[in-house]
Amino acid sequence: MGSGELKNFQSKAEAVTIAAPRAVRLNNVSISFGIAGGKRFDAVAGTDLDVAGDEFLAIVGPTGCGKSTLLNVAAGLLEPASGSVEIFGRPLKGLNRQAGYLFQQDSLMPWKTVLENVAIGLEVSGVSTSEARKSAMEWLERVGLGGFADRYPRMLSGGQRKRVGLAQVLIRNPKLLLMDEPFGPLDAQTRLIMGDLLLNLWSEDKKAVMFVTHDLDEAIALADRIVIMSAGPKSRIIGDFRVSIPRPRDIAEIRHDPAFTELHKSIWHALREEVMTAYQQTNVAAQ
Numbered sequence: 001m002g003s004g005e006l007k008n009f010q011s012k013a014e015a016v017t018i019a020a021p022r023a024v025r026l027n028n029v030s031i032s033f034g035i036a037g038g039k040r041f042d043a044v045a046g047t048d049l050d051v052a053g054d055e056f057l058a059i060v061g062p063t064g065c066g067k068s069t070l071l072n073v074a075a076g077l078l079e080p081a082s083g084s085v086e087i088f089g090r091p092l093k094g095l096n097r098q099a100g101y102l103f104q105q106d107s108l109m110p111w112k113t114v115l116e117n118v119a120i121g122l123e124v125s126g127v128s129t130s131e132a133r134k135s136a137m138e139w140l141e142r143v144g145l146g147g148f149a150d151r152y153p154r155m156l157s158g159g160q161r162k163r164v165g166l167a168q169v170l171i172r173n174p175k176l177l178l179m180d181e182p183f184g185p186l187d188a189q190t191r192l193i194m195g196d197l198l199l200n201l202w203s204e205d206k207k208a209v210m211f212v213t214h215d216l217d218e219a220i221a222l223a224d225r226i227v228i229m230s231a232g233p234k235s236r237i238i239g240d241f242r243v244s245i246p247r248p249r250d251i252a253e254i255r256h257d258p259a260f261t262e263l264h265k266s267i268w269h270a271l272r273e274e275v276m277t278a279y280q281q282t283n284v285a286a287q
C-alpha cells in the first residue's frame with residue numbers, strides 16, 4: 001500500500017483500500033533569497049516531497065536548514081525559484097487557501113475576547129456572527145477552554161493561548177495544517193498536553209499535517225512519517241522515516257516503547273552530522 005492511501009472499513013469489518021488524495025507535492029523545488037550585495041542565498045535545492053491527504057508528516061533538521069521555508073512554499077507565501085508545487089493535485093497559484101497555518105507565535109488579537117478570536121476565522125469567510133460564535137464555542141469546548149470564552153488573550157497562559165490558536169485554525173476546517181514549531185515556547189509538560197490534544201483532534205478528522213519541530217521526541221510521538229533535512233545552503237531531504245508505532249499514542253508514555261528508542265537512534269544517526277555542520281556554519285558567518 002502506498003503512502004497516499006487509506007483504509008475504509010465496511011460493515012463486516014472488511015478492509016477496502018482506496019486512494020487518498022495527495023495533499024502536497026513538491027517537485028524538484030529550489031528556493032533562493034536575494035541577500036546583501038546583489039548576491040543570492042540558495043536555501044533549498046532540488047527537493048521532492050509528497051504528503052498524503054491523511055498523513056501527519058514531521059520535518060526535522062538543523063537550525064536554518066529551510067524547514068520554515070518549505071512550509072512557506074506549501075502555504076503559497078513563497079514562490080520557488082524552480083520546480084513545482086501541487087496542492088491536492090492542482091498547481092499552487094498564490095496563497096494556499098486550503099491550508100491553515102499555526103506559527104510559534106500566536107496571532108490572537110488582544111482587543112478581542114477568546115470567543116471573538118476564534119469566531120473571526122469563520123466571519124471573514126462570510127459566516128454570520130451568531131453562527132460563527134456558536135461554532136467558536138463548540139471549538140473552545142473541544143480544546144478544553146469552554147469556560148474561557150469571555151477572557152482576553154492577555155489573561156491566558158501560554159498553553160491556553162495555543163489552544164485558542166488551534167481552535168482559530170481548525171474552525172475553518174482546512175484540509176492541510178502547516179505547523180511551524182507551534183509548541184516551541186511552551187514548557188515540557190504543556191507541550192505534552194498540547195501534543196495529546198492535537199493528536200486527539202487529528203484522529204477525529206485526519207487532515208494532512210506538515211509539522212516543523214526541532215524536537216525529535218515530539219516528531220516521533222506525533223508523526224506518521226519524519227523527513228530529515230540537511231544543513232544548508234542548498235538544503236535537501238536526506239532521510240525519510242516511517243513511524244510505525246501504533247495509534248492511539250500516549251505521548252508521555254511512548255518514550256518508553258523500545259520501537260521509539262530504536263527509531264530515535266536511527267534518526268539521530270542521520271541528523272547528528274548535519275546539526276554539527278549547521279552550528280559550525282553559523283559560527284563562521286558570525287565572524
Ligand SMILES: Nc1ncnc2c1ncn2[C@@H]1O[C@H](COP(=O)(O)OP(=O)(O)OP(=O)(O)O)[C@@H](O)[C@H]1O
Pocket residue numbers: 033034035041043061062063064065066067068069070232
Ligand atoms: N527572507 C530571507 N532572506 C534571506 N535569507 C533567508 C530569508 N529567509 C530565510 N533565509 C535563510 O534561509 C535559510 C532557511 O531558513 P528557515 O527559516 O527556513 O530555516 P529553519 O530550518 O526553519 O530554521 P530554524 O530551525 O532556526 O527556525 C536560513 O539560512 C535563513 O537564514
